[in-house]
Amino acid sequence: MQPETAEAPLSDHEIALIRASVSVVAPLAEDMTVYFYAILFARYPEVRPMFPPGMDAQRGRLLRALLRIVDLVDDPESLVRFCGHLGRDHRKFGTLAAHFPAVGECLLAALARYVGHAWTVDIAAAWAKAYGVIAQVMIRAAEQDEAVRPAVWPATVVHRVSHGHGIAEITVRPHEPYEYSAGQYVSLETPWWPKLWRYYSVANAPREDGTLTFHVRAVPGGSVSDALVHRAAVGHVLRLGPPMGDMVLDAAVHEDLLCVAGGTGLAPIRALIEEVARRGERHQVDLFLGARTGAELYGVNDMLRMAQRHHWLTIRGAVSHEYIPGIRGSLPDVLSEYGPWYHHDVFLSGPAAMVMSAGETLTLAGTMPDRIHHDPFETPVLSAP
CATH class of the missing domain: 2.40.30.10 (Translation factors)
Incomplete structure (x- = not known):
């Protein structure tokens, strides 16, 4: 599949206008998303059946996506990649190209209402241009995806x-x-x-x-x-829905891997370790598992059995809120004790706070940021409680 490209990139002035308007509306962002869906369903009732009866999670998803887009607005390559993911993922909702003008109209109306007196013709034009680029990338990605695989x-x-x-x-x-x-x-x-x-x-x-x-x-x-x-x-x-995420083994450049999993964050880490075994590549893998208590440190026995089969896999478990034999402390603290890790590619998965803290700890200790891999924070994989 050919990568999407964004046409008509935004100027520095347009980017500044968009970010300034977001800073104005930020304190009222949740109210703005409520208003957006209210006018969308009022003006275009035919789209209402595409959404669940309860809209709280959907409004949060829109807000996270908007914030992520604004964050990436001066990084065209990352913006195109993110919007391409959105376009492919939205196929499962039944989204069609014909829906995008309605969404754009209501989004600009909601922004205008909540930005208030600060809303100008220039800001409206910048947002319209940005939305046009986003819609173009999403539609193109969805069309390319439709040619090769199902929506669900x-x-x-x-x-x-x-x-x-x-x-x-x-x-x-x-x-x-x-x-x-x-x-x-x-x-x-x-x-x-x-x-x-x-x-x-x-x-x-x-x-x-x-x-x-x-x-x-x-x-x-x-x-x-x-x-x-x-x-x-x-x-x-x-x-x-379609698979998503770039936390894959092909992103690694080093032979030594550090994998860090908190709670059910073990799932993608286990998949990565299985992939190392499946490929038969010469990686040395250090795995750290963390939980609040020993009882919550699930999956350890399964991973220990895997380590017995593969000499290149080393496993350490740590608990942060219980005194038991073994390693005690939060995963970021434990990583500092056992480091340094600057010759490793790092894969992090688990609660967002742990991932952020571990990433900061590793960066301060010399690990290059582009060698630290995790899912984006706006995805519910990391942001869920």
């Missing part, structure tokens, strides 16, 4: 294991071939909550039988996670 993949649950503490391991078999890379994440929809999609990392490298395993923790108020942990059973059919 039905997948039957074929195995389920409970790990306690609200964590379940769920394995599905897609009804059509599903190509992805170890380390990527996938959006899931359950039959109990139609149109509610949540992101989960695949916990295995690609298998010959085509199955995918997900580690899901039921979170308070999490409709989808609760359904997956407590209701999903063998035979139920879920739906998968």
Whole structure:
């Protein structure tokens, strides 16, 4: 697939206008997204069935995407990559090219209302131009994607294991071939909550039988996670969106790898380690697992068995809120104790606060930022509670 390219790049003045307007509207951003969807559904009621009955998560997703776009507006290459991901991912909602003008109209109307007296003709023109570039990239990416693969993949649950503490391991078999890379994440929809999609990392490298395993923790108020942990059973059919994420093994340049996983963040890390084993490459892998208590340090025995089979894999577990034999402390602190790691490619996964702190610790100790890999913070994989 050819990479998307953005035409008509924004000038420095237009970028400054967009960022200035966002700084004005930022304190009212949540109210603005409520207003945006209200006028979108009022002016274009035909789009309402595309969205779930409860809109809280959807409004948060829009807000995160807008903030990310503004953050990348002076980085055309990253902006195109991000918007390309959005375009491909939005196919699962039934988004068509004809929907983009309506969204753009209502977005500018919402911005104008909440920017207030600071809104000018020049700001409106800059936003219109920026939205045009974004829409162009998303539409092109969706059209290219449509030519080679489905928008969604039905997948039957074929195995389920409970790990306690609200964590379940769920394995599905897609009804059509599903190509992805170890380390990527996938959006899931359950039959109990139609149109509610949540992101989960695949916990295995690609298998010959085509199955995918997900580690899901039921979170308070999490409709989808609760359904997956407590209701999903063998035979139920879920739906998968396209694979996303760039935290893949091909991003590494060093032979030595440092993998750091907190909680269910073990899922993509396990997939990466399986991929190292599958390829038979000469990597030395140091894996650090972290949790608040020893009971929550799940997956250790499974990874220890893997280390027994592969001499290049070293595993250390750490707990931060319990006095037990072994390593005690937060993962960033433990990494400092066992470093330095500046000759390694680093893969981080888990709670956003841990990923950010570990990344800062490693950077201060000499690891180059472009050698630290993790999913983007605006994805629910990292930002969920």
